[in-house]
Amino acid sequence: MGKKICPICGYRDEGDAAYCRECGAKMADSGDDVWSAYEQRGQYSSYQENPSQASSGDGTGQYSGYQGNPSQASGSSAGQYSNYQDYTSKIPYQNTDDYGAGSGANGLQIAGMVCGILAICSCCCYGVPAVVLGIAGIICAAMGNKSSKNGVGTAGMVCSVIGLTLGVLASVYYGMVISQLIQMDYMDEILDMM
Amino acid sequence: MFYIGLIFLGIGAGAWAVYRFGVGIPSMPCFFDRVFGMYCPGCGGTRALTALLHGRVLEAVGYHPLIPYAVVVGGGFMVTQGLERLGVGHVKGWRYHSWYLYVGIGLIVLNFIGKNMFRLIWGITM
Numbered sequence: 001m002g003k004k005i006c007p008i009c010g011y012r013d014e015g016d017a018a019y020c021r022e023c024g025a026k027m028a029d030s031g032d033d034v035w036s037a038y039e040q041r042g043q044y045s046s047y048q049e050n051p052s053q054a055s056s057g058d059g060t061g062q063y064s065g066y067q068g069n070p071s072q073a074s075g076s077s078a079g080q081y082s083n084y085q086d087y088t089s090k091i092p093y094q095n096t097d098d099y100g101a102g103s104g105a106n107g108l109q110i111a112g113m114v115c116g117i118l119a120i121c122s123c124c125c126y127g128v129p130a131v132v133l134g135i136a137g138i139i140c141a142a143m144g145n146k147s148s149k150n151g152v153g154t155a156g157m158v159c160s161v162i163g164l165t166l167g168v169l170a171s172v173y174y175g176m177v178i179s180q181l182i183q184m185d186y187m188d189e190i191l192d193m194m
Numbered sequence: 195m196f197y198i199g200l201i202f203l204g205i206g207a208g209a210w211a212v213y214r215f216g217v218g219i220p221s222m223p224c225f226f227d228r229v230f231g232m233y234c235p236g237c238g239g240t241r242a243l244t245a246l247l248h249g250r251v252l253e254a255v256g257y258h259p260l261i262p263y264a265v266v267v268g269g270g271f272m273v274t275q276g277l278e279r280l281g282v283g284h285v286k287g288w289r290y291h292s293w294y295l296y297v298g299i300g301l302i303v304l305n306f307i308g309k310n311m312f313r314l315i316w317g318i319t320m
Contacts, residue, residue, distance in 0.1 A: 105292055107195065107198055110195065110198060110290070110295070111198050111201075113295050114198070114202060114295070117295070117298055117299060117302065118202075120235045120236065120302060121235060121236030121239055121260070121302065122236060123225075123226065123234060123235070123236065124224040124225060124226055124227075124234045124236060124237070126222070127225070129209070151292065152292050152295065155295070155296070155299065159299065166226070166234075166235075169225070169229070170225045170226075173225040173228070173229060174222060174225060177222065
């Protein structure tokens, strides 16, 4: 059929998107039995047509009716999920920033890897930026690896450690050079030339 | 990802402003070159950025391929994502893929090995 529907927010995509462009949930074929049943019941279409009505009521949000009747929600999916929270906890990407990523990497792991790359490249800039970026990268990668471990997190950690090592070596080298220049009274001349 | 990109863009712009307009930082020889006798992994980055800002794309690729690559991929990602978030002209923002970063690492390794091979084997300096 080629037409996808989001089981969470009801967003319809004419293309072949793997994840919902609205909420980030995994898309299902609208032809699948379970979602056809939902469509026939109009559970999601009513929300799309009148969101204000759906979000009113007991204050639990747009899916209050859904939560209140788990048996209805599970429908023909043979009771795989007993309620909405159980279902959404299985969704891999709920952050719209990550939809369609397909990599499983979280933001901290990506930040760690970027910091590691920049740390390696900036090691010759007196070493200080590399030390700062290397430490930041290690912290980000370690925190990101706590929630999920994957290639991006590991690569970020490796790059950050390499960057930090190079940064420390560069800092020591430049520290020794500058101290020698100061002892030889050359540093003032260099700074005067700037 | 978009907000992480914004943070790094801000840090990069700040670092460039300090380098360009801030306190005079005396130029020192590269420690990697002095200690190991090789070009460092980031060698040519500043020259590549300068060449790119002056519109010399091929020259920038020669100095350090990571810089033009980062500008194209990172810039494209940030611009399209920004336009999508602003709702300008139904633009669909590029999606993040991990290979963006793996290619970046590959370019650093390629630049490092390639330049040092030219220097150490054939004696061609860059």
